[in-house]
Amino acid sequence: MLLARSRFYFNGNLAVLQAKTTAAKVASKASALPALTLGRKVSSGSRGGVLGALTRASAPKLDKTRQFSTVAALYQQSSVHVIKPREVDPNEDPKATPRKWPVNSSKWVGYWLIASAVSVFGIVVLGGLTRLTESGLSITEWKPVTGSLPPMSEADWIEEFDKYKNSPEFKLLNSNITLSEFKFIFWMEWAHRLWGRFIGLTFVLPAVYFVARKRVSPNIAGRLGVISVLLGLQGAIGWWMVKSGLDNKFMETDNSHPRVSPYRLATHLGAAFVLYWAMLSTGVQVLRESRWIANPSAAVADFAKLNNPILKPFKRYTPIFCGLVFLTAMSGAFVAGLDAGMIYNTFPYMGEGIVPPKTELMDPLFAQKSDKSDLWWRNMFENPVTVQFDHRVLATTTFCASIALLLMSNRFKPFMPRKAFLACHTIMGIAMVQVTLGISTLIYLVPTPLAAAHQAGALALLSAAAYLGAQLKRPRVPFQNVVSRLHNASVIKNGFEEVAKNQYKRKTTKLPDSL
Incomplete structure (x- = not known):
């Protein structure tokens, strides 16, 4: 009985000694890495300062009387991810404990932003084709909601064609156009506008969901709000551009060619490029941060x-x-x-x-x-x-x-x-x-x-x-600090796991009968 108890305390003290030794090795490795905690620099030559910072900030308090408590506490610490939304107890009232903003955004937000950027890329190409086929002035009205439906009957087509006949483009350039030819340019412009509505819905609605559920960081939430406002402004800029080509001033000038204002065209294209850049760069940032966290x-x-x-x-x-x-x-x-x-x-x-x-x-x-x-x-x-x-x-x-x-x-x-x-x-x-x-x-x-x-x-x-x-x-500096702490904690955790494996091997090994 005395021998078994001696073995128990011997193994417990050995676990503590090996854990400290492993932490010292980790500290020596961490001292060779660049200082990532931007709030306070740590000298690479200060071994004691690094060891103390790592053991106090990353390592749990060791229980010197139980050899299994060291690894158990580390496993409990590793199950907490500071960059993910906090896990809520099913029996907990969500209103009493509101969800906190995460440091980084969900990777699905990044995929969604990249998909939105691809959609903007497509509408820019379609807009270029609409301009090249001179279809942009075929729809003479701007109805953001009811205009999403195309003409459903022959009478509706004739009504739209009559509206187009009053435009300067028809009177000066396309006076001989037929109804079937009008349908082609109408479908081009209608598809361009419908795609714009699709982008607006597929961006604003998911953005509201991600922000409401706090699946994004505060920084990304602000960007999503700015992009949403710019999307609505882009639709207004598009009609502002088309309206310049419907002005009757073209009828007052000889040999005039009805076209939209080049200033407004450049504004419309520039806003599309800014939207695309904002979606793409934000999506790349979110995915990059997710990769760093992993x-x-x-x-x-x-x-x-x-x-x-x-x-x-x-x-x-x-x-x-x-x-x-x-x-x-x-x-x-x-x-x-x-x-x-x-x-x-x-x-x-x-x-x-x-x-x-x-x-x-x-x-x-x-x-x-x-x-x-x-x-x-x-x-x-x-x-x-x-x-x-x-x-x-x-x-x-x-x-x-x-x-x-x-x-x-x-x-x-x-x-x-x-x-x-x-x-x-x-x-x-x-x-x-x-x-x-x-x-x-x-x-x-x-x-x-x-x-x-x-x-x-x-x-x-x-x-x-x-x-x-x-x-x-x-x-961002807070994100760098979080990743730095995760890195230090993972290195120390790996060291303690190695100690636990060695303890398990010694525990399963039988001592000689002479003891």
Whole structure:
């Protein structure tokens, strides 16, 4: 009996000793890692400070009288995930204990945001096809609710056709159009508007659910609110754009071509690009945080790279490149709005030189003030020759910037995340395809398939740039601290589990009979 009791206390003291030894080893490993707790830096040479911080913050209090209590307490600690919504007892009143906001969002929120971004990508392409087929002015009314239903009978079709006959586009361009031809352009515009309503419903309703159930962090909840407001504003901008093409002022000018205002067209396209960028970058951020939570060890390595000051020059260049891509796309919207792609269908020359004559670039006929004070900016935005030249210059600059981005990524490769490095190569590939599509669209007099592909290529290039920016963005400080604590706790837990396995082996091993 005395021998059995001695063995019991011997094993208990041995468990405590091994647990402390393992914690010391963990502390030595943690001291070699970069300090991730941004609120207070810990010196890498202070072994005692790191050990004390880890054992106090991550390790549970050890029971020195029971050898199994160490592992049991650790298992209880590992079952609590601070970044997930708190598990509610079925017998607990949910109103008495409201759910708290999580540090990170559910990964399903990320998948939903990516799917919404893909849907926006599709409607941008469809909108380009609607413009290229001159179908955007076929519906002369804006009915957000009742307009979702198409004409259901022949009488309804005739009524819609009669409304279109009162538009300047019919009177000046399509006076010989038949009812069957009208149905084609009507279906194009109707599908574009219906898709917009679909995006609004599939975004706003799930956003309300995720926020109400607190499946998102407060930061992401705020973004969802901003995107929802921008979605509603985008619908109003679309009708504001269409309304500019229904103005009777076109009837007062000889040889007039009814078209929407290029300023409003650029606003509508720019808002769509901003919506797409917001959905995509937010979705990538949510999925990246979910991946870090699932693998804190990989997160530690990523944080070390993202916090490295050597990467700052590359980080500064990335938003400049993204802005350049967006600016080039907006200049393309003015090219489309003014049909500027139908002139000077050669590349790289515009007429006899790379730069057109100055009299064409700054035509005084576009100035509307008597003192010609608006000569410069009106030619920049309303002169088709100048608009096409601006787009060529911006496109060439963007392509050269893509090359510079690729060269910089090769230089900073050891210090940047692997996905960011791959995104730089993807940007270079998309830029080469986009330049080829742009030149082909110009040379072949803007065929619909090439023009639509060129617009899609602009959004694809912005997608890669947004993905690069998301991969280089440092996570929020509270999130870094949470992942840091999870990493330290997981390392210590693994050490205690190893001790428990060794204890189990010794317990099952029979002592010699001589004892």
